[in-house]
Amino acid sequence: MWIFLGLISCLFLGFYDVAKKLSLKDNAVIPVLFFASATGAVLFMPIIALSNLGLITESSLFFVPTVSMTVHGLIFLKSILVGSSWIFAYYALHHLPLTIVTPIRATGPVWTLLGALIIYHEVYNGWQWAGITVVFISFYLFSVAGNSEGIVFRNNRWILFMVIATLLGSASTLYDKYLISNYPRMAVQAWFSVYMIPVFLPFLLFLWYPKRKTSTLFTWRWTIPVIGILLTIADFAYFYALFNPDALITILSLLRRTSVIISFAAGAIIFKEINLKRKGLALLGILAGVLLIVFGS
Numbered sequence: 001m002w003i004f005l006g007l008i009s010c011l012f013l014g015f016y017d018v019a020k021k022l023s024l025k026d027n028a029v030i031p032v033l034f035f036a037s038a039t040g041a042v043l044f045m046p047i048i049a050l051s052n053l054g055l056i057t058e059s060s061l062f063f064v065p066t067v068s069m070t071v072h073g074l075i076f077l078k079s080i081l082v083g084s085s086w087i088f089a090y091y092a093l094h095h096l097p098l099t100i101v102t103p104i105r106a107t108g109p110v111w112t113l114l115g116a117l118i119i120y121h122e123v124y125n126g127w128q129w130a131g132i133t134v135v136f137i138s139f140y141l142f143s144v145a146g147n148s149e150g151i152v153f154r155n156n157r158w159i160l161f162m163v164i165a166t167l168l169g170s171a172s173t174l175y176d177k178y179l180i181s182n183y184p185r186m187a188v189q190a191w192f193s194v195y196m197i198p199v200f201l202p203f204l205l206f207l208w209y210p211k212r213k214t215s216t217l218f219t220w221r222w223t224i225p226v227i228g229i230l231l232t233i234a235d236f237a238y239f240y241a242l243f244n245p246d247a248l249i250t251i252l253s254l255l256r257r258t259s260v261i262i263s264f265a266a267g268a269i270i271f272k273e274i275n276l277k278r279k280g281l282a283l284l285g286i287l288a289g290v291l292l293i294v295f296g297s
Contacts, residue, residue, distance in 0.1 A: 005241035006256065012234035014262025017102060019223045019230055021271065024094040028218035030200070030208040032227075033090050035220075037083075037196040039228025044190040061240065064190045071183050072191060078175055079195035085168035087203070092162035098267030099276060102260040103138075103283045104162045106290065110135045111170035119174060127296025131289040138285025141278075185239050193232070260287070 023032045044064075050056040051064040058065070067075075093101050110132055179188050212218065238256060264283055267273045 002241040005237045009234045009238040009241070010256050010259045011262070012230045012237070013256060013259035014266075016227060016230040016234060017098065017105075017259070017263035018266040018270070019226045020090065020093055021098050021266070022223045023221055023227060024090060026216070026219075027094075027221070028208060028212070028216045029090050029094050030203050031218045032224055033086060034197075034200045034204045035224050036227035037086075037193075037200055039225040040193040040232050041197050041228075043228070043232050044193045048190055048194070062186065064186045065184045067183060067187045067191075071187070074179065074183070075188055075191045076195045078172065078179060078188070079192050079199050081168060081172045081175060082192070083196060083199040085165045085172060087165075088161040088168065089165035092158045092165060095158040096162065097273040098271055099264055099273045099279050100159075101162055102263040102267070103279065103286050104159070105166055105169075106260045106283065106286045107135055108166050108170050108173070110289070110293065111167055112173045115170055115174045125296055128293050131292030131296060133289070134292060135286050135289030138282050138289060141282045141285065180239075189235060189239065 020036075023036065047056065047062050048064045051062075052066070056063050089101075089105075114132070176188075208215070208218075234256075260283065264280070268276050
């Protein structure tokens with residue numbers, strides 16, 4: 001059952017990336033980001049209300065327990081961290097091919113692993129260090145493939161944005177380890193989604209709205225709310241899989257990371273992106289490095 005849930009999470013994460021690219025193509029970034037995030041909040045608001053009214057009981061998987069203001073503050077910090085990562089990621093995805101963005105995102109487990117080394121003083125074995133080395137070598141080969149498209153990694157701001165987004169995402173993963181270990185899972189996921197609205201609203205009102213007529217125009221597309229729906233389902237399936245006592249976190253992490261294959265395939269089939277052989281080989285190298293890290297854990 002937990003393997004099936006892990007595959008569901010992987011599948012929805014892959015389509016989540018595709019929906020983002022479809023929504024951002026020739027479109028204003030900030031309103032897309034705001035309305036996609038607001039969709040996730042709208043999904044959880046009724047669940048929070050019904051839980052408070054007792055219409056959803058504690059025995060339900062969807063029950064959102066009441067937590068203290070201190071916990072709310074900690075969850076809001078997570079929303080700020082994730083919101084910062086998404087801002088950089090959405091701008092990068094707006095300007096870069098999907099087949100460039102997804103392999104960079106696939107290096108996330110490496111940065112999470114290195115962060116755990118520094119913060120939690122975890123000790124790694126030879127397989128894990130081999131995986132880290134393979135990822136960095138593959139990332140270099142990937143940068144060479146990008147150069148052939150005129151995307152020079154060392155001085156391209158959107159590449160830098162994607163790297164920053166990946167680092168912030170890894171930091172969020174490390175922070176999740178603390179939150180999920182100490183506080184109710186549904187409270188964290190539900191209130192995190194709700195708090196994304198106050199995080200992004202100032203950007204919408206004060207950064208985009210005054211310049212909306214002189215910058216890239218915003219066009220509403222059906223794929224925008226789909227972004228929030230897909231991410232909510234992917235995260236719910238993943239956290240629910242972790243409830244199974246037989247679930248192996250290493251296997252689940254690997255399944256979620258392989259969602260980049262779906263995104264990469266979409267870049268080739270839907271968006272007709274080029275230079276796929278070189279980028280595909282580099283992506284396989286990154287996934288092989290992640291595989292070594294996961295199974296070496």
